[in-house]
Amino acid sequence: MTEAAACFHCGQPLVPGAAFKVEIAQQFQPMCCRGCQAVAQAIVDNGLAAYYKNRTVLPGRGQEVLSAELDQLRLYDHPKIQQSFVLDTGEHIKQAVLILEGITCAACVWLNERHLLQLPGVRLVNVNYASHRVRISWDQREIALSTILAEIQRLGYHAHPYNAQSAANSRERRRKKDLRRLAIAGIAAAQVMMLAVALYAGSWYGMEASTAKLLRWLSLALTLPVMIFAAQPFYSAAWSALKMRRLTMDVPVVIALLSAFAGSVANTWLGQSHVYYDAINMFVLFLLGTRLLEQGARERSMEAAENLLKLAPAMATRVTEDGHQLVPVLELIAGDRLLVKPGETFPADGTVESGAGGVDEALLTGESRLVAKQPGDQVIAGSINSDSPLTVRVTSIGENTVLAGIVRLLDQALAEKPRLAQLVDRIAAQFTWGLLALTLLTGVAWWWIDPSRVFDIVLSVLVVTCPCALSLAAPAALAAAGSHLLARGVLVTRGHALETLARVDHVVFDKTGTLTYGKPVLQATYPLAEWDAQQCLRWAASLEQASEHPLAAPFLAKIAADALLPVIDAHNEPGRGVSGIIAGKRYFIGRAELAGHAAADAVTDGATQVWLADETRLLAKFVLADALRSDAKQLVEALKAQGLRLSIFSGDDSATVRHIGAELGIADCRGELKPADKLAALRTLQAAGEVVMMLGDGVNDAPVLAAAQVSLAMGAGTQVARATSDMVLLSERLMEVAHALELSRLSMSVMRQNFAWAIAYNLIAVPLAALGWVSPWLAALGMSASSLIVVANALRLK
Amino acid sequence: MNSILVFLLGLTFLFLVLIGLGIFWAIKNGQFEDMEGPAQRILMDDDDPLLPGRRSAGDTLNKEP
Numbered sequence: 001m002t003e004a005a006a007c008f009h010c011g012q013p014l015v016p017g018a019a020f021k022v023e024i025a026q027q028f029q030p031m032c033c034r035g036c037q038a039v040a041q042a043i044v045d046n047g048l049a050a051y052y053k054n055r056t057v058l059p060g061r062g063q064e065v066l067s068a069e070l071d072q073l074r075l076y077d078h079p080k081i082q083q084s085f086v087l088d089t090g091e092h093i094k095q096a097v098l099i100l101e102g103i104t105c106a107a108c109v110w111l112n113e114r115h116l117l118q119l120p121g122v123r124l125v126n127v128n129y130a131s132h133r134v135r136i137s138w139d140q141r142e143i144a145l146s147t148i149l150a151e152i153q154r155l156g157y158h159a160h161p162y163n164a165q166s167a168a169n170s171r172e173r174r175r176k177k178d179l180r181r182l183a184i185a186g187i188a189a190a191q192v193m194m195l196a197v198a199l200y201a202g203s204w205y206g207m208e209a210s211t212a213k214l215l216r217w218l219s220l221a222l223t224l225p226v227m228i229f230a231a232q233p234f235y236s237a238a239w240s241a242l243k244m245r246r247l248t249m250d251v252p253v254v255i256a257l258l259s260a261f262a263g264s265v266a267n268t269w270l271g272q273s274h275v276y277y278d279a280i281n282m283f284v285l286f287l288l289g290t291r292l293l294e295q296g297a298r299e300r301s302m303e304a305a306e307n308l309l310k311l312a313p314a315m316a317t318r319v320t321e322d323g324h325q326l327v328p329v330l331e332l333i334a335g336d337r338l339l340v341k342p343g344e345t346f347p348a349d350g351t352v353e354s355g356a357g358g359v360d361e362a363l364l365t366g367e368s369r370l371v372a373k374q375p376g377d378q379v380i381a382g383s384i385n386s387d388s389p390l391t392v393r394v395t396s397i398g399e400n401t402v403l404a405g406i407v408r409l410l411d412q413a414l415a416e417k418p419r420l421a422q423l424v425d426r427i428a429a430q431f432t433w434g435l436l437a438l439t440l441l442t443g444v445a446w447w448w449i450d451p452s453r454v455f456d457i458v459l460s461v462l463v464v465t466c467p468c469a470l471s472l473a474a475p476a477a478l479a480a481a482g483s484h485l486l487a488r489g490v491l492v493t494r495g496h497a498l499e500t501l502a503r504v505d506h507v508v509f510d511k512t513g514t515l516t517y518g519k520p521v522l523q524a525t526y527p528l529a530e531w532d533a534q535q536c537l538r539w540a541a542s543l544e545q546a547s548e549h550p551l552a553a554p555f556l557a558k559i560a561a562d563a564l565l566p567v568i569d570a571h572n573e574p575g576r577g578v579s580g581i582i583a584g585k586r587y588f589i590g591r592a593e594l595a596g597h598a599a600a601d602a603v604t605d606g607a608t609q610v611w612l613a614d615e616t617r618l619l620a621k622f623v624l625a626d627a628l629r630s631d632a633k634q635l636v637e638a639l640k641a642q643g644l645r646l647s648i649f650s651g652d653d654s655a656t657v658r659h660i661g662a663e664l665g666i667a668d669c670r671g672e673l674k675p676a677d678k679l680a681a682l683r684t685l686q687a688a689g690e691v692v693m694m695l696g697d698g699v700n701d702a703p704v705l706a707a708a709q710v711s712l713a714m715g716a717g718t719q720v721a722r723a724t725s726d727m728v729l730l731s732e733r734l735m736e737v738a739h740a741l742e743l744s745r746l747s748m749s750v751m752r753q754n755f756a757w758a759i760a761y762n763l764i765a766v767p768l769a770a771l772g773w774v775s776p777w778l779a780a781l782g783m784s785a786s787s788l789i790v791v792a793n794a795l796r797l798k
Numbered sequence: 799m800n801s802i803l804v805f806l807l808g809l810t811f812l813f814l815v816l817i818g819l820g821i822f823w824a825i826k827n828g829q830f831e832d833m834e835g836p837a838q839r840i841l842m843d844d845d846d847p848l849l850p851g852r853r854s855a856g857d858t859l860n861k862e863p
Contacts, residue, residue: 054841109839110839127835128832128835129834129835129838131831131832172831176825176826179825180821180825183818183821183822183825184818187814187817187818187821191810211803214803214804214807222814
């Protein structure tokens with residue numbers, strides 16, 4: 001059974017040997033890591049264990065809140081930063097909209113609302129399940145924003161501020177207006193339809209002429225707001241299309257609406273029986289409804305994309321004669337001196353002035369190892385300072401940084417993408433021309449045959465050929481597939497992604513952070529003295545408590561918090577390791593020379609060695625290396641079963657890449673590639689006629705992600721990578737990639753069915769209407785039914 | 799044309815205006831913002847025995863498959 005070996009919190013496979021447990025409802029449940037343990041414990045401690053009963057989707061893997069992260073959260077308490085996203089709603093009462101990452105099901109919403117409301121000083125918490133945003137209002141005197149954010153992290157979610165002023169506000173206003181239009185059209189359509197039944201019945205059984213007249217005038221009164229207010233988007237769309245000398249689907253729609261209304265008003269005025277108010281209302285209601293549905297699905301993806309790409313307001317610490325000063329990155333100029341603390345990102349390119357330590361440049365180079373920096377060395381914006389404070393003199397900012405150079409490279413790649421949308425537009429224009437010509441022809445023909453029926457028949461042709469089903473065929477399928485994928489954790493950010501995905505025959509992976517976790521994991525422990533491995537680990541983890549070095553986390557993840565020993569006089573030696581006194585004796589962990597030993601610090605196969613020593617001898621050697629994601633192999637097998645060719649392009653050294661490739665069963669592995677090399681390798685594949693899908697996460701992948709026909713970035717990856725990708729994997733489950741590929745092919749076949757149906761409908765309905773066998777109301781019904789069938793077919797994509 | 803018809807049609811008009819105002823009020827208050835949350839939220843028990851202060855002994859949690 002898989003259940004027995006899965007983490008109770010996140011459902012990921014348990015690591016053999018790790019013993020993390022949390023008591024939930026009188027039962028000890030297994031956890032896969034310290035992160036999940038901490039999150040589950042926090043949930044239980046706050047009396048929110050009902051979450052586990054109510055949830056329907058498993059959350060992401062829990063992550064421990066490190067003190068460095070807490071420091072970063074504290075930045076949000078700074079009034080200067082709060083300016084941009086916090087509202088004052090009363091004396092001391094503040095309100096902000098936060099983006100909540102990690103919401104997977106309704107139980108998450110409940111969990112967050114419950115937990116946050118329990119905090120003192122929190123006045124209001126309102127989580128929007130659809131947009132994954134939370135509106136929070138709090139009393140500044142009782143609680144700080146950073147505390148709220150930290151509490152959210154403790155539950156295993158991530159929250160960051162959202163600037164609600166801008167785009168979202170206008171979108172919300174527009175959505176509300178659309179809803180009002182739909183409401184007006186709905187109310188009017190229901191009433192007019194009722195009156196229409198009375199009129200039809202009346203003309204059959206006989207009705208007093210005055211009553212019929214009253215009903216027609218009433219229908220006119222009800223249709224007026226629909227024509228003036230509800231149908232307005234069609235007028236403006238058609239008008240702007242005509243102004244640009246283009247024909248869109250809106251043009252025949254408006255022609256049909258206006259002519260039907262004008263004809264009806266004239267007949268009402270003259271007291272004649274032919275009115276088309278019912279058809280007008282049904283037409284408007286249905287068009288508005290489908291547009292709103294389609295737009296809703298699109299906006300959901302857009303909101304999710306926005307949640308992801310919203311950059312946190314960046315701040316930097318400037319060192320001046322008066323001391324340290326927190327300033328926005330935008331205010332920095334070349335020549336400024338900055339203090340960059342461990343865990344912070346370098347805001348600009350610069351030269352190290354004082355301090356020494358390791359810097360993580362993985363985002364730029366793809367290499368997972370730290371690069372040592374000393375005074376005089378260059379640091380690059382976007383890399384992360386990992387072990388000791390550095391003072392840096394800024395050499396270039398903004399557009400002039402290396403990072404910006406990579407972004408430019410990718411802008412070029414983006415510009416070369418084929419624009420499928422233009423093709424669709426051209427076809428629609430031709431279709432519309434044909435339609436108008438056909439209508440005119442029909443009108444002229446009937447003028448000769450029977451002038452009294454011309455108006456009826458022309459109207460029927462216009463309504464029946466409304467290319468609704470045709471124009472909905474693709475968007476409905478894409479929207480349905482998109483929202484289904486979103487629910488599974490794959491966000492589609494560009495319209496063409498699914499279309500292209502279905503044609504993919506070659507998948508290229510980045511290694512670090514994509515196939516692997518992108519952070520070091522303890523691979524092996526070699527005891528060198530009489531201690532056993534477990535004891536060595538325990539001592540090592542205890543010492544590492546004092547360290548914020550990325551190599552410390554894998555030790556701490558191995559040992560439960562209550563098993564850690566108290567350490568006295570812990571001493572962090574940047575770039576070398578940690579020393580401290582446990583039970584009266586001094587121990588060292590880190591590079592061998594820290595303890596005065598001359599053992600070789602050899603690095604083999606991308607693995608890093610860490611030594612544990614006391615004052616006289618070496619106690620143990622630990623080997624740390626980046627590990628494969630737990631479902632990487634499963635994904636590779638699934639993709640191979642789908643008949644796809646696979647490759648790995650990595651910036652890491654070739655030996656490591658080949659090693660990983662061999663483990664996964666991927667033959668084509670290329671290492672030591674710079675961003676430009678990756679791009680060239682990709683171009684070679686594309687020149688051979690292959691449709692390439694690229695999976696990556698780093699800044700160095702960004703140009704390749706943009707140039708590949710279709711690309712997917714890891715949700716945990718860098719902003720730039722996510723911004724340039726066609727899709728983003730929000731969940732940590734790699735297997736969703738295989739699922740997305742399958743679904744894309746299914747979507748394409750549904751789309752083809754839709755097109756076939758829409759075209760067949762038009763081929764049958766148009767001649768019937770032109771021959772005068774379809775009355776306007778029947779035309780409106782047929783149009784609606786054909787569109788409904790298209791939408792219903794799209795909804796099968798589950 | 800009888801007067802009852804005129805009266806009823808007038809009444810319908812009045813109702814329509816009221817319905818319209820009601821829907822506009824609901825839209826303005828953001829009742830259509832989140833179409834999924836409320837449907838699911840109703841299933842969460844705020845009086846769940848696992849909440850603090852309501853804990854009753856012997857209540858066990860059903861583990862999900």
